[in-house]
Amino acid sequence: GNSVTQMEGPVTLSEEAFLTINCTYTATGYPSLFWYVQYPGEGLQLLLKATKADDKGSNKGFEATYRKETTSFHLEKGSVQVSDSAVYFCALRGGSNYKLTFGKGTLLTVNP
Amino acid sequence: DAGVIQSPRHEVTEMGQEVTLRCKPISGHDYLFWYRQTMMRGLELLIYFNNNVPIDDSGMPEDRFSAKMPNASFSTLKIQPSEPRDSAVYFCASSSSRTSGGGTDTQYFGPGTRLTVL
Numbered sequence: 001g002n003s004v005t006q007m008e009g010p011v012t013l014s015e016e017a018f019l020t021i022n023c024t025y026t027a028t029g030y031p032s033l034f035w036y037v038q039y040p041g042e043g044l045q046l047l048l049k050a051t052k053a054d055d056k057g058s059n060k061g062f063e064a065t066y067r068k069e070t071t072s073f074h075l076e077k078g079s080v081q082v083s084d085s086a087v088y089f090c091a092l093r094g095g096s097n098y099k100l101t102f103g104k105g106t107l108l109t110v111n112p
Numbered sequence: 113d114a115g116v117i118q119s120p121r122h123e124v125t126e127m128g129q130e131v132t133l134r135c136k137p138i139s140g141h142d143y144l145f146w147y148r149q150t151m152m153r154g155l156e157l158l159i160y161f162n163n164n165v166p167i168d169d170s171g172m173p174e175d176r177f178s179a180k181m182p183n184a185s186f187s188t189l190k191i192q193p194s195e196p197r198d199s200a201v202y203f204c205a206s207s208s209s210r211t212s213g214g215g216t217d218t219q220y221f222g223p224g225t226r227l228t229v230l
Contacts, residue, residue, distance in 0.1 A: 043116070043203055043221030044155075089155065098143065099168065100219060104154040 002027045006090045006103035013080055013110050021075040021106050023064075023090035031094040033057075033066055033073040038087040038105070047075075047088070080110045114138070116222035118204050124228045130192040133225045136185055137206030145219060146179055146189050147203040155203075161187065162209075194229045201226050 007022040025031065032051045036044040048057030053068035062077045073090060090103040117136040125131055137144050145160040159169040164181045172179070176195070181187040191198055205219040 041223070043205070043223050044219075045221070046218050049218075098160065098162075099157055100145075102155040 002031065002092055002094045002101040004090050004092055004101055004103035006106055008106065010107040010109060015082055015110055015112050016079045019077040019080045021088055023073045023075065023103060025071050025073065025092050027092055027094040029094060031092040034091040035064055035075050036089040036091060038089065044089060082110045082112055084108060085110045116204055116206055116220055118222035118225050120225060121223065122226045124230065125194055126230050127195055128193045130190065131194045131227060133189040133202050135187045135204030135222060138220055139185065141206035141208045143207045143209065144181060144187050145205040147205065149201045149203060196229045199227055199229050
């Protein structure tokens with residue numbers, strides 16, 4: 001079945017530091033890949049997505065590239081801000097299956 | 113536009129009581145999802161509907177859980193009887209098949225209902 005593995009947190013960074021959150025997946029066929037973000041006390045929001053190999057999703061300074069050869073979709077940001085503090089979830093949707101499979105989430109804390 | 117609306121935001125109840133969680137999806141969306149989030153198990157899909165019809169309920173943990181969608185603008189998740197291990201945050205999400213990728217690529221989440229069963 002489909003599965004998503006993302007690096008365990010928590011991750012603590014200083015403002016303006018570089019961020020990487022690793023995500024790898026297992027799926028049959030050609031899944032779509034997503035990063036969702038959950039701010040404290042809120043529901044999840046779509047951050048970015050990629051639907052085919054070598055696609056790069058980007059939003060709000062975050063980027064992730066769909067790497068089929070390494071089955072990875074790592075999230076990166078060049079300079080984090082305090083307002084980026086949240087839980088980040090990697091997810092996939094495989095083929096005709098309409099389910100989203102989520103990773104366990106990574107808590108990011110950015111200190112001023 | 114209003115997003116996904118869930119009620120109540122917080123629910124505290126005693127073991128054995130019936131609990132009903134409510135969700136109003138975004139108008140025009142034809143998919144609705146119920147998730148449960150706990151520290152131990154992360155985010156789990158319980159059930160999802162398409163055009164008010166349950167499509168996959170394989171994530172519903174037990175017969176104590178049931179979900180209905182009587183119309184396109186309302187869904188309920190009921191737990192009867194509730195147990196302490198049901199304590200979690202329950203999210204409702206909706207999406208539209210008219211988005212790219214045949215639907216469900218972008219799921220819009222509600223703020224969640226935090227359930228505590230004593």
